[in-house]
Amino acid sequence: MTTRIDRNQLAARIAADIPEGAYVNLGIGAPTLVANALPEGQEIILHTENGMLGMGAKPAEGQIDPDLINAGKQPVTALPGAAYFHHADSFGMMRGGHLDVCVLGAFQVAQNGDLANWSTGAPDAIPAVGGAMDLAIGAKQVFVMTDLLTKQGASKLVETCAYPLTGVGCVTRVYTDHGVFDTSPDGFRVRELFGDNTIAEISELTGLSLKEA
Template identity: 70%
Template sequence: MNKLNRDRMAARVAQDIPEGAYVNLGIGLPTLVANHLPADREVLLHTENGLLGMGPAPARGHEDWDLINAGKQPVTALPGAAFFHHADSFAMMRGGHLDICVLGAFQVSVRGDLANWHTGAPDAIPAVGGAMDLASGAKNVFVMMDLLTKTGDSKLVETCTYPLTGVGCVSRIYTDVAVFDIRKDGVHAYDLVDGLSLDELQRLCGVPLI
């Protein structure tokens, strides 16, 4: 089984973002998507700390530390970019003005419930950030994550056991082995990596797949 690395996962997500979309990329793995958007496609990237028109990461040595994303990573600003107060940025998120948000996750249920801010462990540090606002306000919620945890448990589950970020909000999941669409009739799996069958994928997930 040839799992996708992080850059190939990011490129797969970028492939599905349409021309003219307003998109928020969550902290962590989703930030890589900015580096893989086609140059001939106009996509407006939004960050909740107050930037619309974010570009790819700068080359090493060319960082401007006044330009950062919500994860405090250096970014670039494309021509025509706008800067604004973070309260206005959250109003954009909550007001349904974003077409897509791409978030990481600890778990996603077969009904599209999202858990990505806290594992519930006593020593874990909660990190909700703007995830709840994005999960409830974006028109489409995409999740980008490895399918399995380091201990081999599936992050796609029947029911989330971690505290929820949003209920029934996730429409698509991009993983290192397959893409999943969450629909009314169940979870549809496609774009499986080479060497992985649907039967084997279902065994890994432990949930019904179509």
């Protein structure tokens, strides 16, 4: 049986790779956990596309300010020096290449870095791609946080995405519950595997020919 880590552990692993001084957007869902795992004493500036720079971690119980939310409508905190601005200015930051890192979820990531994270084509799927496409092509680095496999056991790391694309060739690195993978023109490269996982085991799970980074 392969080794898996939980989402809070994975969030901490991602946080460890974010350099001090970086401007970072955390996507809706699991990526928001990264805010709670950032190293103490380091200045990492979190951006949310609904118009805030300097977002902090999740507020303590009883300390929620209903006016402070992220793009997923979750309550957040504001660090000293935080700034608030118009939605259009926020998207200008995203599209203008001013974010160093964004962390997004995914349905599929192709080995060349293509990202599909907004629709599976199901009748009840989200009707529009939204801000994810702006983040995917605007951030200097795109990190994906996801489980390696779907609930049905299919790999989210694929040779070619079968779902509608969010961005083309945009993903830098994929962080999964089994290990960390870099995209490359000649296939996924294994940067780190958790526990006793081996490249051979993960290659069998994904159906891909994986190589060491």
